[in-house]
Amino acid sequence: MKRIGILIVIAILLVNCKKEEVKVNYASFGAKISTENALSKEEMMKQFSSLKSGDTIDVKFASKVNKVCKAKGCWMKIDLGDAESTVKFKDYGFFVPMNSEERKVIVNGKAYVAEVSVAELKHLAQDAGKSEEEIAEITEPKRTYSFMADGVLMEE
Template sequence: MRKLIILTCFLAFIACKEEKKEVDNKEQSEIAYASFGEKITDENVISKEEMAAKFENLKSGDTIAVKFASNINEVCKKKGCWMKLDLGNDKESMVRFTDYGFFMPLDSDNKEVIVDGRAYVTEISVEELQHYAKDAGKSEEEIAKITEPKITYAFEADGVLMKP
């Protein structure tokens, strides 16, 4: 009987240790990202190619809730108040943050991110395009070349996860 109790205690101890390992591994995967804005997870994420296809099907005024992964092509160099994400095939999405509630680090270019929020199609005015170009550190000549509004794939992010 005593051996049975000792064996049971030993097996219970081993089981607890394995469960702790699983919890620790889950915590480590969550720690693999820097988090900005609302807390989001890396679950149910679509690829940048899938997101590009969704944008293609949107009309002006449409909005969809979505979470997708991509790379940062460019981030605002003054405050980190916007970023442009790669969608493949020379397309990108302009991302702003809900109520300017958070900003991205200024050195975030080329980092992998997951964004969660709302995607929509919009037209950006010449003045706004010039403002973004100035924020991005473009030259006066490059800014002066902006003379027409642009239809753009826009995204308002509630939360962002960024790989270090």
């Protein structure tokens, strides 16, 4: 009798400890893509680090949105840990909601690295109203991580 009571308690514990899958709903933008085989932001950062200026790779990765264009949702900045990637949308064919900050996304497309020259950085700083001292401090080109997305899944 004691054994039956122990077995019942164990069965109840096993049923109650069952791991529940959380279903995430995604809104889709651009080309239809799946959640399968998406790299993490850390894996994507390793991919970006291995690229040289002008290199391009086809890839899909998951992360969260740090910033989004407030005019029409035509670009977003995606978290890569210690850096971020600027994501634009292929052929300006689609946009994302302008209130997308902090949402999880999966982006599919082409990742590439570009180097912005010192002259261009100084020009951008001048356009942004930076002081002459701040502009003079720009002495090295900046490596940027960019992404041209053909499809985006965004957590609803």
